[in-house]
Amino acid sequence: MYRSLIGLFAATALLAQPAVAQDKQNIAWGGSNPGGVMYYMVGAAGTVISEKLPQYNITQVTTGGSTENAKRLIKGELDMGIVYGAHVYMALQQQGPFKDGAKGTMLRGVAKAYKGPTYFVTLPDSGIKSIADLKGKTVAMGPPGSGTVFNCNNMLQAIGMQGDIKARYMTFADAGRALGNGQIDALCQSSAPAAAVKELAETRGAVVLPYADDDMAKIVKAYPFYVPGPLPAGTYKGVPQVRLPFLTVYWVAHERVSAKAVQDILELVYQDDIKKRLATGHKAWGQMEPDTKNFLALGAPMHPGAVAYYKSKGLWQE
Numbered sequence: 001m002y003r004s005l006i007g008l009f010a011a012t013a014l015l016a017q018p019a020v021a022q023d024k025q026n027i028a029w030g031g032s033n034p035g036g037v038m039y040y041m042v043g044a045a046g047t048v049i050s051e052k053l054p055q056y057n058i059t060q061v062t063t064g065g066s067t068e069n070a071k072r073l074i075k076g077e078l079d080m081g082i083v084y085g086a087h088v089y090m091a092l093q094q095q096g097p098f099k100d101g102a103k104g105t106m107l108r109g110v111a112k113a114y115k116g117p118t119y120f121v122t123l124p125d126s127g128i129k130s131i132a133d134l135k136g137k138t139v140a141m142g143p144p145g146s147g148t149v150f151n152c153n154n155m156l157q158a159i160g161m162q163g164d165i166k167a168r169y170m171t172f173a174d175a176g177r178a179l180g181n182g183q184i185d186a187l188c189q190s191s192a193p194a195a196a197v198k199e200l201a202e203t204r205g206a207v208v209l210p211y212a213d214d215d216m217a218k219i220v221k222a223y224p225f226y227v228p229g230p231l232p233a234g235t236y237k238g239v240p241q242v243r244l245p246f247l248t249v250y251w252v253a254h255e256r257v258s259a260k261a262v263q264d265i266l267e268l269v270y271q272d273d274i275k276k277r278l279a280t281g282h283k284a285w286g287q288m289e290p291d292t293k294n295f296l297a298l299g300a301p302m303h304p305g306a307v308a309y310y311k312s313k314g315l316w317q318e
Helices: 001-023 037-052 066-075 086-094 147-158 173-181 196-203 213-222 257-271 272-281 283-287 292-296 303-314
Strands: 025-030 058-062 080-086 107-122 138-140 166-168 186-190 227-231 242-254
Touching: 001 292, 001 303, 025 037, 037 058, 037 107, 037 166, 037 257, 037 272, 037 283, 058 257, 066 086, 066 107, 066 147, 066 242, 066 272, 080 086, 080 107, 080 147, 086 107, 086 147, 086 292, 107 213, 107 227, 107 257, 107 283, 107 292, 107 303, 138 173, 147 186, 147 213, 173 186, 173 196, 186 196, 213 227, 213 242, 257 272, 257 303, 272 283
Parallel strands: 025 058, 025 080, 138 166, 138 186
Antiparallel strands: 080 242, 107 186, 107 242, 227 242
C-alpha cells in the first residue's frame, strides 16, 4: 500500500510538471499590417518582452491599425493594442467609427507610444506640389479599418476636399509599390518613419506635401485632438522639414490583463538598454513616456499595473 501511494504521488508530480512549464500568460497585441509603423513597433516590443520575460507570450496580431485595434480590444479579441488617443475618446463617447459599437469602458492606458503626423506623399516628377493639387487624383488612403483612413479622411473633410479625390484602400506596402509604379498619384500615411515611404524615398524619391496655413487652421478647428508640429528634415531621404498635423498614439490594454503583467512589462521596457533596443527596432519607441495626465483627460483610466509602476517611480501625474 505504502509503495502504491508513493507511486501515485510520483506520477501526479510528473503529470504536474508540464503544466508548470507551460504556465505562461498569452497576450495578443494588435499593431497594423506590414509597412505600417505600429506593425514594426509591436514586432520589436513583442520580441524583447517574450525574450526577457518568458512568463509572457506576446503574439503580434496583424490588423488594419488603430481603428481595428480599438474595436477588437472592445470585443475582447485583443489584450493590447496601439491606439490613437482620439479613438480612445471616441470609443467612450461612441462617436465616429465607434458609434454603433459597445462603449470602450474596458480600455486602459499603459503608456504614450508616440506622436504621429498625417501626410500626403507623391513622387518628385508627379507635378503635384500641394494638397490642393490632389483634386481629381487617385490617392491611396490606407488599409480598410486603419487609423490612417480615419486621419486622412479627417484631413480632407476639414479642408473641403473629401469628394475631390479618387480614393483607393490598400495596405501600406501595396500603396508604396503602387505609387512607385505609377498606378496611383499619391498616398496618405499616418506616423513616421513608415517603412513603405522610407523605401520609396530611397529608391524613387518622395515629396511630402505641405499643408497651407489656412488648411492647418481648419483641421485644428474641426478636430482639436490634432496639434501642428514639424516632421524633422531627414526623416525620409531628401525630404526637408515640413509642418504637419500630429496625433498622440497610446499603448492600450484590455482591463482583463493582469496588473502584474503590465507592471512587469513596464519595469522591463523602461530600462535604458531595453528602451534603446526598442528604438532600434522602430524609432517611434524613443518617444515612449507615461503621459498619464493627458491619457486620463480622454476619459479612460490607466491600467492598475501602469498606475503601480508610475507611482513607484514618481512618474504619476493627474
